[in-house]
């Protein structure tokens with residue numbers, strides 16, 4: 001945990017922060033510290049990346065920057081339901097269109113496999129299965145609705161033991177309470193191990209394939 005805090009502090013004073021500030025302004029609702037941690041895990045963590053809920057791409061681009069700076073090639077698969085959303089700073093009338101536009105703007109179109117669908121739909125699961133194999137995912141980013149347990153049931157087999165998890169909305173209004181209850185239950189069951197709470201209310205931790213308590 002202390003090592004993670006230390007790494008974050010280092011990234012905050014590195015040039016990546018300036019690159020990610022541009023991404024954050026254009027395309028992310030997430031706190032800069034969370035974008036930096038996504039970058040860090042994507043760059044230095046082993047394995048591929050699975051994301052649920054990119055919206056217009058901020059978190060996806062942070063991961064893609066990390067992969068571009070990594071020593072080994074990695075796949076990024078991002079699942080987005082699409083539609084439209086009103087937001088005080090980052091509204092979108094067509095989420096998929098704006099997502100593609102932002103990936104192109106930051107030069108990341110080729111680096112991301114985008115799947116347009118709901119995470120739990122059979123067509124989505126089968127599209128993910130075409131790209132990712134069991135135990136291959138080293139970073140799972142969940143910033144979608146309030147049901148992370150459902151998506152861990154759908155995709156848990158793809159996650160490696162000690163896969164990093166970034167789960168947004170652990171703290172916050174409306175959707176936070178049920179999501180927090182699910183995360184806490186999974187922690188009690190030994191499936192998730194917390195490493196900290198960052199930004200506006202993002203839970204950071206690891207996945208344990210087998211119960212560790």
Ligand SMILES: C[S@@+](CC[C@H](N)C(=O)[O-])C[C@H]1O[C@@H](n2cnc3c(N)ncnc32)[C@H](O)[C@@H]1O
Pocket residue numbers: 027028029030052053054055056057058059060079080081082083095117118119120143144145
């Ligand atoms: C809070 S936004 C994500 C913000 C983004 N990660 C960022 O960096 O700003 C949540 C997104 O999740 C999508 N979403 C919600 N439930 C979903 C699901 N079950 N499957 C796929 N996408 C979902 C919504 O359409 C929305 O674009």
